[in-house]
Amino acid sequence: MTIDDxxxxxxxxxxxxxxxxxEVTSTEPLSRNSSxxxxxxxxxxxxxxxxxxxxxxxxxxxxxTGAAYVHCLQGKDSVGTADYMLSYSRSYTxxxxxxxxxxxxxxxxxxxxxVYVWICCLCINQHRVAAQKLHSGMLQSTPIDFLGxxxxxxxxxxxxxxxxxxxxxxxxxxRTWCIFELFTAHLQGCDVTIVMPxxxxxxxxQALFGGEGEIMNVVYDALAKTRVEDAQASVETDRxxxxxxxxxxxxxxxxxxxxxxxxxLWVRQNISEIVDKSEDISARRGDFLxxxxxxxxxxxxxLAAGEYHLAQEVAEKALSIQNRHGPMDLITKARYYHSxxxxxxxxxxxxxxxxxxxxxxxxxxSALPPHDPEIATAHNFIxxxxxxxxxxxxxxxxxxxxxxIREMVLGEEHTDTxxxxxxxxxxxxxxxxxxxxxxxxxKGLAIRERLLGDNPQTARSHTNLAxxxxxxxxxxxxxxxxxxxxxxxxxxxxxxxPDTAWSFYCIGKALASTGNYKVGLENLTMALAIDQTVLxxxxxxxxxxxxxxxxxLVCAExxxxxxPEYKAALEIHESSxxxxxPDSAKxxxxxxEVAAKIQHKGHVT
Numbered sequence: 001m002t003i004d005d006x007x008x009x010x011x012x013x014x015x016x017x018x019x020x021x022x023e024v025t026s027t028e029p030l031s032r033n034s035s036x037x038x039x040x041x042x043x044x045x046x047x048x049x050x051x052x053x054x055x056x057x058x059x060x061x062x063x064x065t066g067a068a069y070v071h072c073l074q075g076k077d078s079v080g081t082a083d084y085m086l087s088y089s090r091s092y093t094x095x096x097x098x099x100x101x102x103x104x105x106x107x108x109x110x111x112x113x114x115v116y117v118w119i120c121c122l123c124i125n126q127h128r129v130a131a132q133k134l135h136s137g138m139l140q141s142t143p144i145d146f147l148g149x150x151x152x153x154x155x156x157x158x159x160x161x162x163x164x165x166x167x168x169x170x171x172x173x174x175r176t177w178c179i180f181e182l183f184t185a186h187l188q189g190c191d192v193t194i195v196m197p198x199x200x201x202x203x204x205x206q207a208l209f210g211g212e213g214e215i216m217n218v219v220y221d222a223l224a225k226t227r228v229e230d231a232q233a234s235v236e237t238d239r240x241x242x243x244x245x246x247x248x249x250x251x252x253x254x255x256x257x258x259x260x261x262x263x264x265l266w267v268r269q270n271i272s273e274i275v276d277k278s279e280d281i282s283a284r285r286g287d288f289l290x291x292x293x294x295x296x297x298x299x300x301x302x303l304a305a306g307e308y309h310l311a312q313e314v315a316e317k318a319l320s321i322q323n324r325h326g327p328m329d330l331i332t333k334a335r336y337y338h339s340x341x342x343x344x345x346x347x348x349x350x351x352x353x354x355x356x357x358x359x360x361x362x363x364x365x366s367a368l369p370p371h372d373p374e375i376a377t378a379h380n381f382i383x384x385x386x387x388x389x390x391x392x393x394x395x396x397x398x399x400x401x402x403x404x405i406r407e408m409v410l411g412e413e414h415t416d417t418x419x420x421x422x423x424x425x426x427x428x429x430x431x432x433x434x435x436x437x438x439x440x441x442x443k444g445l446a447i448r449e450r451l452l453g454d455n456p457q458t459a460r461s462h463t464n465l466a467x468x469x470x471x472x473x474x475x476x477x478x479x480x481x482x483x484x485x486x487x488x489x490x491x492x493x494x495x496x497x498p499d500t501a502w503s504f505y506c507i508g509k510a511l512a513s514t515g516n517y518k519v520g521l522e523n524l525t526m527a528l529a530i531d532q533t534v535l536x537x538x539x540x541x542x543x544x545x546x547x548x549x550x551x552x553l554v555c556a557e558x559x560x561x562x563x564p565e566y567k568a569a570l571e572i573h574e575s576s577x578x579x580x581x582p583d584s585a586k587x588x589x590x591x592x593e594v595a596a597k598i599q600h601k602g603h604v605t
Contacts, residue, residue: 006060008156009070010082010116010123013101017112019078020122023049024094032095036121039094042130051126059125066127082118085154087181088163089171090121090234100163100195118157151184160185160192164266167196167204173259176231176239180246183228183255186262194266205274208267209297219267226256226263226533257532264305264536271301275314292321292336299339303346306539308576312343334363334378341381346540348581350389357382373416376405380423392431399423415457418447422464429468441465456492456499459485463506475514482507498541501530505545512552521556524549540576543569547587550594559597566591 011020024030024039027049040048047055054067061068073079088097097119105112154160162182164170172178185192196204229252233239246255275298282291295318302311319336326332341356361378368374383398403420410417421444428437445461452458466481486503493499504527512520528545535541550565566587573584 003061005081006071008082008118008153009079010084010118010157011070011073012076012078012080013098013105013112013115013117015073015078016098016117017102021094021098023053032098033093035093036088036090036097040121040126042126044130047127047130050121051130054125054127059127061125062128066125068125069122077113080114080116082116082123082157084115084159084161085118085157085181085185086120086161086163087172087178087185088119089175089178091171092163092165096165096197097163099197100165101161103198103201104161104193104195117161118153150181151188154181154185154190155188158190160190161195162192163196164194164263165196165200167200168207173226173263174231176228176233176242179226179228179231179255179259180242182259182262183246183250186258187250192262194262201270204270208271208274208301209294219264226260228252228255228259253529253533257537260533261536268302268305268307268310271298272310274298288321288325289332292318292325292332295321296336296339299343303342306535306541306576308343308346308540312340312347315339315343330363330367331374334360334367334374337363338378338381341385345385345388347577348583350385353385354382354389357385371405371409373406373409376402376409376416376420379405380420383423383427387427387430390430392427395427396424399427413447413451415448415451418444418451418457418461420444421447422461425468426464429471432471434468434472437468438465441468454488454492456489459488459492459499459503462488463503466506466510470510470513475510478510479507482510496530496534498531498535501527501534501541501545503527504530505548508552509548512548512555515555517552517556520552521549524552538572538575540572543572543576543583543587546572547590550590554594554597559594559601563591563594563598566594 021032024034025032030039030049040050050069051066053069054072056065057067057072058065059067060071070079086097086101101117102112105115160181162172162178164172182192228246229243231239233242246252250258275294278294279291282288282294295314299311299315299318302308302314315336319333319340322329322333322336337356338360341353341360344350344356345353357378361375361382364372364375364378379398379402383395383402386392386395386398399420403417403424406414406417406420421440425437425440425444428434428440441461441464445458445465448455448458448461462481462485466478466485469475469481470478482503486500486507489497489500489503504523508520508523508525508527510520511523524545528542528549531539531541531545546565546569550562550569553559553562553565570584570587570591573581573587577583
């Protein structure tokens with residue numbers, strides 16, 4: 001075995017679960033809850049569990065006394081060429097590390113005696129690390145050396161296992177080394193599989209499907225905390241070296257976005273895995289209706305993530321199961337038709353959405369009292385899709401039916417009634433009946449202010465009121481309303497939230513409409529940066545902002561700047577909505593117009 005081969009040896013998961021864990025727990029005062037810092041204090045001259053193992057051994061890498069832990073192991077059940085590299089924080093406990101790897105093995109039906117993991121504290125010579133007082137687990141004399149050594153290992157092993165815990169505020173993304181390892185693995189084309197302790201996986205499942213409805217805000221908050229420039233390292237020279245490499249390379253924003261892209265993918269994969277697991281359990285128990293409910297919950301999560309095709313897929317699966325196994329439960333059937341309708345509506349299939357919403361209404365009318373609030377909700381959604389189809393009179397009829405039920409059953413002082421005012425106001429605005437629209441929107445805003453105070457729904461009312469004022473030409477009043485919404489969202493949701501980004505977008509659009517292109521573009525660019533960080537580069541909301549950026553640049557006669565914005569938006573639309581979607585066709589028209597202007601001015605496209 002060559003020196004390079006020995007540098008890539010890993011410890012088997014079986015050995016970690018048995019022998020290594022026993023060594024730790026038999027050493028006072030250590031336990032499963034001891035962190036790697038506690039197990040091996042690199043600032044202590046006296047070696048801990050890890051250094052003691054190889055204290056009297058000759059290192060096969062440099063030929064000096066004091067070997068890495070992995071080089072003291074023998075037998076295929078204990079050591080072998082690493083299949084995976086674990087990326088973790090030294091503050092994690094050994095119990096969490098072992099449990100995560102054992103669970104990873106079990107999930108993938110692998111033999112823990114034949115799965116070998118490269119873990120820096122066991123596979124890098126800790127005698128040398130301690131001697132140089134480096135806690136990062138990577139020896140270097142210059143930034144280039146340390147980058148090359150890590151890239152060589154991660155590329156040779158080819159599969160990184162980042163350990164994330166706790167799921168909602170992972171310490172991982174607060175550590176410079178961890179963020180850098182994750183980004184480098186992705187950059188090198190390596191596979192990345194996020195692992196976590198089973199209890200955290202269960203907590204994530206309960207949060208995703210617990211019915212609280214605020215889970216995506218927690219995800220957005222976690223993503224907002226990914227800032228490699230603010231992350232910490234045990235050794236300051238490590239942190240500075242990594243930051244220098246990133247700053248000279250892709251830049252902080254690119255690394256943060258790429259890491260968040262991987263975390264978003266991880267959340268989506270968890271949703272899919274939970275749904276698949278639920279299907280298996282339901283099939284064994286014969287409880288198919290429970291699986292249908294889980295699919296419907298997944299639909300809401302996919303919609304929030306902008307995964308409209310996946311949302312439609314699971315919603316239709318829920319409906320199909322319900323029709324086969326619970327056809328007489330009209331209320332549940334209605335809910336699933338409603339979910340299918342929402343998924344289709346987001347994709348611009350208004351006729352399909354309308355058909356499902358109308359079926360929802362019919363089922364609820366058959367199963368519920370005539371003035372049940374759920375019937376009002378069905379009328380509202382029908383009205384909304386009719387508005388999207390520009391059938392304004394028909395839309396008003398439906399939304400007024402909803403309002404009549406809500407005023408009768410819930411009273412005027414209710415948030416659902418306020419929502420009806422909001423819907424009617426938007427339809428009136430679409431008809432250019434602005435004064436009547438303002439009356440309805442202000443009425444809804446007043447109710448929300450009285451009942452909710454500062455609340456995301458109240459902020460939404462300010463935004464809608466501002467849009468009508470802008471259409472009436474009162475830009476100053478519109479900006480006041482938009483700024484009220486922005487301040488509320490900053491206080492309630494923070495800067496890095498899609499709703500806050502929407503406020504920046506609206507303010508930018510309003511200012512640009514008055515000819516203030518510079519400040520308008522600044523606000524639109526801010527909105528784009530926030531959404532790209534928390535939603536990813538391919539979310540439909542990104543396309544909306546890029547189209548408006550293109551529009552403003554066209555108004556400023558910067559056609560060369562507008563064209564790439566339109567093209568990026570078109571790529572997103574065609575990917576998420578399809579080439580035949582009206583929005584895709586509209587953007588292609590904008591591209592043609594700008595290309596013609598560029599050609600006319602004699603620019604090179």
